[in-house]
Amino acid sequence: MTQRGEFQIIEQFFTHAPFGAWTSQGPGDDCALIDIGGRRIAVTCDMAALGTHFLPDADPEDVGYKALAVNLSDLAAAGAVPRAFFLSIGLPRRDDGWLADFSRGMMALAQSTGCALLGGDTTRTPEVADGRHSPAVISITAMGDLPEGKGLTRAGAKPGDDVWVSGTVGDAYAALRCRQGHWDAMPDALPQLYARMDRPVPRLALGQALLDVATAAADVSDGLLADLGHILDRSGVSAEIDFDLVPRSTALRSMTPLRQREAALSGGDDYELVFTAPAELADRVRAIGVATNTLVTRIGRIEKRTSTALVVRSGEGLLPITAGFDHFAAEEA
Amino acid sequence: MTQRGEFQIIEQFFTHAPFGAWTSQGPGDDCALIDIGGRRIAVTCDMAALGTHFLPDADPEDVGYKALAVNLSDLAAAGAVPRAFFLSIGLPRRDDGWLADFSRGMMALAQSTGCALLGGDTTRTPEVADGRHSPAVISITAMGDLPEGKGLTRAGAKPGDDVWVSGTVGDAYAALRCRQGHWDAMPDALPQLYARMDRPVPRLALGQALLDVATAAADVSDGLLADLGHILDRSGVSAEIDFDLVPRSTALRSMTPLRQREAALSGGDDYELVFTAPAELADRVRAIGVATNTLVTRIGRIEKRTSTALVVRSGEGLLPITAGFDHFAAEEA
Numbered sequence: 001m002t003q004r005g006e007f008q009i010i011e012q013f014f015t016h017a018p019f020g021a022w023t024s025q026g027p028g029d030d031c032a033l034i035d036i037g038g039r040r041i042a043v044t045c046d047m048a049a050l051g052t053h054f055l056p057d058a059d060p061e062d063v064g065y066k067a068l069a070v071n072l073s074d075l076a077a078a079g080a081v082p083r084a085f086f087l088s089i090g091l092p093r094r095d096d097g098w099l100a101d102f103s104r105g106m107m108a109l110a111q112s113t114g115c116a117l118l119g120g121d122t123t124r125t126p127e128v129a130d131g132r133h134s135p136a137v138i139s140i141t142a143m144g145d146l147p148e149g150k151g152l153t154r155a156g157a158k159p160g161d162d163v164w165v166s167g168t169v170g171d172a173y174a175a176l177r178c179r180q181g182h183w184d185a186m187p188d189a190l191p192q193l194y195a196r197m198d199r200p201v202p203r204l205a206l207g208q209a210l211l212d213v214a215t216a217a218a219d220v221s222d223g224l225l226a227d228l229g230h231i232l233d234r235s236g237v238s239a240e241i242d243f244d245l246v247p248r249s250t251a252l253r254s255m256t257p258l259r260q261r262e263a264a265l266s267g268g269d270d271y272e273l274v275f276t277a278p279a280e281l282a283d284r285v286r287a288i289g290v291a292t293n294t295l296v297t298r299i300g301r302i303e304k305r306t307s308t309a310l311v312v313r314s315g316e317g318l319l320p321i322t323a324g325f326d327h328f329a330a331e332e333a
Numbered sequence: 334m335t336q337r338g339e340f341q342i343i344e345q346f347f348t349h350a351p352f353g354a355w356t357s358q359g360p361g362d363d364c365a366l367i368d369i370g371g372r373r374i375a376v377t378c379d380m381a382a383l384g385t386h387f388l389p390d391a392d393p394e395d396v397g398y399k400a401l402a403v404n405l406s407d408l409a410a411a412g413a414v415p416r417a418f419f420l421s422i423g424l425p426r427r428d429d430g431w432l433a434d435f436s437r438g439m440m441a442l443a444q445s446t447g448c449a450l451l452g453g454d455t456t457r458t459p460e461v462a463d464g465r466h467s468p469a470v471i472s473i474t475a476m477g478d479l480p481e482g483k484g485l486t487r488a489g490a491k492p493g494d495d496v497w498v499s500g501t502v503g504d505a506y507a508a509l510r511c512r513q514g515h516w517d518a519m520p521d522a523l524p525q526l527y528a529r530m531d532r533p534v535p536r537l538a539l540g541q542a543l544l545d546v547a548t549a550a551a552d553v554s555d556g557l558l559a560d561l562g563h564i565l566d567r568s569g570v571s572a573e574i575d576f577d578l579v580p581r582s583t584a585l586r587s588m589t590p591l592r593q594r595e596a597a598l599s600g601g602d603d604y605e606l607v608f609t610a611p612a613e614l615a616d617r618v619r620a621i622g623v624a625t626n627t628l629v630t631r632i633g634r635i636e637k638r639t640s641t642a643l644v645v646r647s648g649e650g651l652l653p654i655t656a657g658f659d660h661f662a663a664e665e666a
Contacts (some may be wrong), residue, residue, distance in 0.1 A: 009422065009424075009427070009432060009455040010450075010452075010454070010455060012432075012434060013432045013435075013436040013438075014420065014436055014440065014450050014453065016440060016443075016449070016450065018449065019444060019447065019449055019451040020415045020416055020417070020447040020448065021414075021416055021447065021478070022416040022449060022451070022476075023451075023554070024417075024451045024452070026447075027452070030419075031452070032419075032451040032452040034417065036369070036372055036374065036416075036478075037372055038371075038372075039369055039370055039371075039372055042367065043417075043419060043451065043452060043476075044452065045419040045421050045454050045472075045474060046421070046454045047421035047422070047423055047454050047455075047456045047472060048456065049423055049458055049459050049470075050459070051459025051460070052376070052456060052457055052458070052459045053456070056459075060515055066561060070541055081352055081354075081450075083354055083355040084353070084355045084357075084365075084367065084376075086365075086376060086378040086474050087347065087378075088342070088378050088379070088380035088472045089342065089380070089634040090380055091342075095404060096346075098523065099342060099345075099346045100346060103345075103346040103347050103666070106347075107349060109474055110349075111352060113347070114352065114353040114354065115353065116349070116351065116352055116353040116355060116356065116357075117343075117349065118355070118356075118357045118365040118376065119343075119357070119360070119364075119365040119376060119377065119378060120347060120378060121343070121378050121379050121380050121472075121614025122342040122343060122380075122384075123381065123385060123386070124385055125385070125470070126382050126383070126385045126389075126468055127384070129412050134343040137380075137382075137423055137458070137470045137472075137538060139378075139380060139421045139454075139470075139472035140475035141378060141419050143355075143376075145369075146355070151379075155635055156659075191335060254513045288434055290337055292591065305544075
């Protein structure tokens with residue numbers, strides 16, 4: 001939710017002291033956790049634009065799938081069970097073929113995750129210049145159930161906790177770079193990479209199973225270091241992670257070391273979960289990985305907060321982290 | 334919600350058989366009414382674009398106010414108490430002055446109605462041509478409380494019910510036509526007209542008070558006939574209304590009869606409530622009007638469904654309603 005997106009506006013301009021009968025834990029998490037008279041629900045919203053979040057010529061079925069998937073990923077990071085979503089679409093013109101494909105991709109994911117479309121709005125995006133209209137804009141608000149009083153947030157990581165990540169990271173970013181023609185991969189590896197970019201799998205079962213185990217969680221949308229950084233900031237702790245432990249696919253491992261680092265540490269869009277859990281529960285986390293059919297890998301340890309929030313080791317050395325988390329090593333390779 | 338907007342896409346491409354643990358009454362109302370384990374909530378979403386729903390140079394404080402107000406109006410039409418909203422903004426570039434004004438207008442209304450901003454997302458709208466970006470797009474999902482098992486919808490109007498409307502209708506449309514230079518009004522009347530367009534007042538207290546009285550309700554966003562038409566279609570009834578009873582402001586009454594008709598019957602954007610109630614409860618409706626400080630006017634009667642869904646009388650004659658409800662008499666004057 002709020003942390004994603006190109007510039008952080010909500011916090012600066014729209015943060016207010018709590019008021020009203022429904023309150024949440026405050027901004028800075030993937031979802032708002034709202035207590036409604038004995039029930040707790042999780043709510044998230046994301047806006048995506050063709051040309052910003054999707055390539056202008058992206059397959060509409062993939063666009064429909066992914067627009068919902070990124071919202072479900074926010075619910076997964078909270079440990080919530082998806083229940084309903086609301087869809088607003090701004091379109092330059094009615095295009096029934098595009099809409100049918102978009103809907104097919106979105107509704108198949110909705111059905112398979114039990115997340116019903118309960119409302120929506122459509123609008124025509126305005127003409128911008130010379131009869132040209134703005135591209136499609138998609139806004140989704142997704143809602144889910146949580147057990148009373150529960151729900152994962154980015155706050156709660158404690159010194160001594162392990163840092164874990166699900167699946168492999170960096171594939172979606174590598175796919176984007178290949179698609180843009182900047183990087184290349186073995187031809188056999190490309191379909192797998194592109195699937196990671198176009199069809200991210202929200203880690204719903206994992207997030208729900210971690211409700212009583214993880215101390216903090218976020219989905220990897222901005223990049224592993226950026227999203228772990230959000231956990232560190234919100235929890236008031238530091239971390240040391242070992243790059244050599246960061247799970248990378250065979251396709252990514254076939255690339256240069258610099259590209260592997262850029263993709264796995266700074267590339268976003270993977271929609272894996274990064275989470276923390278007490279060290280003594282490591283076996284339980286591994287068992288949850290098995291039970292939910294999800295690769296889970298311990299990549300580091302939470303430390304007391306110091307001036308250096310995050311240290312990344314590799315072999316005997318330290319990897320440089322400059323300019324915050326978000327643009328680590330970008331464009332080096 | 335779904336009925337607003339230039340083309341009705343949600344129903345055609347996204348309607349599905351109910352599934353999942355949360356269900357609603359189905360599409361076609363201002364809000365989805367969702368039962369969550371003994372609680373009922375109302376949810377609505379609306380997307381607006383500068384250049385479509387707002388003039389490109391609209392005052393950002395007004396834009397912020399109205400973007401939230403139209404969602405609160407949907408909650409009002411369901412009789413719900415506003416509790417929370419989620420905001421997604423797509424912007425061509427960061428403009429702190431615009432954002433500060435936009436936020437001021439929006440958050441003042443949020444505070445005064447107890448509707449807390451509990452989350453959001455921001456994104457950059459993409460470049461369209463020659464460095465030109467799409468205009469701002471605003472998407473809001475608003476949520477409110479309803480008593481268990483209650484909530485007004487567009488279905489439920491019965492033959493013999495009275496048709497009522499709150500406030501006066503046509504002012505917002507007349508304001509738009511004046512602002513565009515197509516119509517003119519007495520200079521003294523203009524500020525009042527413009528306020529109706531820029532600062533619509535969601536009829537929250539009225540909607541809530543009507544929960545046990547009204548049989549159907551909708552807000553007047555598309556125009557009185559169009560929104561009454563939605564009630565008639567969803568309820569399976571017809572109606573006869575008397576144009577001479579339709580409440581019009583002094584400013585509107587100073588215009589030609591044709592313009593009065595176009596604005597009051599077909600002009601949208603007033604965000605008044607049009608609703609039906611049993612004839613024997615007419616005094617109770619009037620008392621609710623007084624109690625909620627809201628003008629309420631009886632304008633007609635619900636009839637059994639016939640091939641003519643809607644008849645509009647004026648004096649001894651009938652006003653022509655051609656081409657459906659939405660474009661009645663447009664551009665005649």
